Each structure stands twice: as structure tokens, then as C-alpha cells.
Amino acid sequence: MRILYFAWVRERIGAAEEEVEPPAEVDTVAALIGWLAARSDRHAAALSEPERLRAARDKDFVPLHTPIAGAREIAIFPPVTGG
Template sequence: MNILYFAWVREQIGLDQEQVEPPATVEDVHGLIAWLAGRSGGYASALADPARLRAAIDQRFVPLDAPIAGATEIAIFPPVTGG
């Protein structure tokens, strides 16, 4: 699956996207975030507080408890504000 990172999440991780194959035990977005956070310091820093993150699966906003089975693209980003 393709993971996209935006804003300060991208800056802290150092990537705008990557291909990953999470283990079968990772079933939802929250689990994916926890799994990614264990990869290195940049991931741990960017993903330390899931309450500060939002997600989209295949370009649809989803809650963090949304299942990831069958997803081809998951975006992780901070809350978006308008003005």
C-alpha cells in the first residue's frame, strides 16, 4: 500500500510517500500509525500523538479506527484548517 505524508508529518519523517506492507496484525489506521511509529526516530516523533493526526483511505476521510484491508493509498496528515 502507498502511504502519503503531508505538512509537518512529512517534514519530520523526511518522506512524502512510501510503499509499505504492514503485518497482518495491523488492521486499522490507528494500528498502522503505531506500527509506522516504531520504524525510526522521525516516525516516532511525527506519529507520537495520534490524536493530532487525520487520515484518508483512497482519498476519503476516515476515523483512525477505520479498517485498512484492501486500501491502496492511505494519507496521514495534521488537521486541516481553512481561512
């Protein structure tokens, strides 16, 4: 599964994307965020406050309780500020 990071999430982690294979019990975006946060101190610094994060599954915005089974790409990012 491909994980994309944007804005300060990307900066804190130090990478724009990574390939991961989460275990089966990591079944939602929220669970994935918790699992990714344990990968390194940098991940923890970016992902430790899920209430500040938003997500997209295969390029569609989704709530954090959304299942990830079958997803090819999950993006994790702060609330958007365009316009």
C-alpha cells in the first residue's frame, strides 16, 4: 500500500511517500495512522494527534474511520487551506 504525506505531515516525516504492508488488524485509516506513528520518532511527531489530520483513500477524501482493505493509496495530510 502506498502512503502519501502532504504539507507539515510530509515535512515532519521527512518523506513524501512510502510503501508499507500493514498487518490485517490495521483495518481503518485511523488504525493505519496509529500503526505508522510507531515506525519512527519522525512519524510519531507527525501523526500523534489524529484529530489534526485528514485523509484520502485512492484520491477521495474520507473520514478516518474508513476501512482501508483493498486501497492502493492512502494520503494523510492537515486540513486543507487552498483558495
